[in-house]
Amino acid sequence: MNFNARNPSRTGGRKSKQYAEPVNNTYPSYNMYDPVNNPNMQSYEHQMNNPSFPDYQMNAHQRHYPSGADQGFSIPSQFLNEPLVTNVAMQYGHTIVGQGKQLVDQHLEKYVPVSRLKYYFAVDTGYVSRKLALLFFPFTHSDWSVKYEQDEPVQPRYDINAPDLYIPAMAYVTYVVVAGLVLGTQNRFSPEMLGIQASSALAWSLVEIVVEFLTLYIANIKTNLKTLDLLAFAGYKYVGIIFAVLLSLLLRKAGYYIGLIYSSIALAFFLVRTLRVQILPESGQSAYSGGGKRRLYILLFVAAIQPIMMWFLSSHLVS
Incomplete structure (x- = not known):
């Protein structure tokens, strides 16, 4: 027998429960979340x-707050605006920055003597003008001693006899610019030539310093000279080179050789009077006794090599 829920007669007289069915297979028109x-x-x-x-x-x-915005951890703005919290955060930040700077300085000092470099660049305008005048006219200077304060040399701005790296660095850059200018007047300028001038001048200066340092080491001569001192004295020759090359623009080769000879003699005299305090023995001892003779030879070698280097780095710039 077939069972039909819609036909009560098939149920044995029992009434079946009536359920509301969707009309046209649709549900009520309103949204339950509306x-x-x-x-x-x-x-x-x-x-x-x-x-x-x-x-x-x-x-x-x-x-x-939108859905999910309050699921994570958030700091109220009132907490961040508290003066105590702000001061603690600032002090903590300054402490971290100070420790990082100290750590960087310690590692950097192993390879680059930053504290020593600051000494060689401690100059002012008065020192630069007086030092340039001393390089061109060293014959009128009488006191060549280096001043010390608590076993440390006085900064260059307070002592004209102290070596510096500001003038050599500026003279080196000016030398490269003047070389480009001279090559331009001769229709020989090119960026490659300018790079060759800069790299070759720097390379020969480093070679000169290495030779001088090795000579002092092999001769077993102990002096107060440091590597940066030798670099400073080797860089002063660019001042004379610039003077000779600029003079060649006015008087051609005659002007170049006049400027080169005078600046070479002045620089050699300057180095002899300056380095003799650092290389030769103290007063009261003979320069020819013991290692004094070797010291004298090294002093003359350092002074004599400067004119040769000046001619080598500038002769090709003169047409």
Whole structure:
């Protein structure tokens, strides 16, 4: 027998439960989450917006933040605006920065003597003008001693006899610029030539310093000279080179050789009078006794090599 739920006669006289079926396979027109058409949602929204409702504060917080915004950890703005918290954060940041700077300085000092470099660049305008005048006219200078303060040499700005690296560095850059200018007047300028001038001058200066340092080491001569001192004295020759090359623009080769000869003699005299305090023995001892003779030879070698290097680095610039 076939069972038909729609036909009560088939159920033995019992009435079956009636269920509402969707009309045309559709559900009620209102959305169950729509507070406008759903009466239950309207009542819920009224409770959420009622200050007397127990969870009103919590729901107000949820309304101000989107879904998932309050899931993570967040610091209230009032906490960050506290002066005590701000001061602690600033002090902690300064401490971290100071420790990092100290660590970098310690590692950098192993390879680059930053503290010593600061000494060689401690100059001012008065020192630069007086030092340039001394390089061109050293014959009028009488006091060549280097001043010391607590076993440390005085900064160059306070002692004209102290070596510096500011004038050699600026003279080297000016030499490269003047070389480019002279090559341009001869229609020989090119960026490659300018790079060759800069690299070759730097390379020969380093070779000169290495030779002088090795000579002092092999001769077993102990002096107060440091590597940066030798670099400073080797860089003073660029001042004379610039003078000779600029003079060649006015008087051609005659002007070049006049400027080169005079600046070479002045630089050699300057180095002899300056280095003799550092290389030769103290007063009261003979320069020819013991290692004094070797010291004298090294002094003359350092002074005599400068004119040769000046001619080598500038002769090709004169047409």
